[in-house]
Amino acid sequence: MLKGYLFLSISIICEVVATIMLKFSQGFTQLAPTIIVAIGYILAFYFLSHCLQYLPLSLAYAIWSGLGTIATVIIGIILWQEKFTWLTAFGISLIIGGVVLLNFSNNPERKKSALT
Numbered sequence: 001m002l003k004g005y006l007f008l009s010i011s012i013i014c015e016v017v018a019t020i021m022l023k024f025s026q027g028f029t030q031l032a033p034t035i036i037v038a039i040g041y042i043l044a045f046y047f048l049s050h051c052l053q054y055l056p057l058s059l060a061y062a063i064w065s066g067l068g069t070i071a072t073v074i075i076g077i078i079l080w081q082e083k084f085t086w087l088t089a090f091g092i093s094l095i096i097g098g099v100v101l102l103n104f105s106n107n108p109e110r111k112k113s114a115l116t
Helices: 002-024 032-051 057-080 086-106 108-115
Strands: none
Touching: 002 032, 002 057, 057 086, 057 108
């Protein structure tokens, strides 16, 4: 299971780097960022596919997309001064809550201990 989370973490990092480079590629007109986008997404899906050997698809994909989205929002705020509003915070809270619920639904033992 730890291996699954390691692969998932690497996949998320690759996906976030690739997504950030999309902005720098300026519509794929800049060669270096465009190459990083392609390599980043290839690696992201490569490691995500390995992660799925250890983790349930519903959990892995929720974590992958959720944390990737949250990281992208935070980086957008830091690098490009994108707005952070209460709606942004609420949306991030919903993502985190959804991932937690999926984690409980995929781990019956943890679900039992949380309910007792």
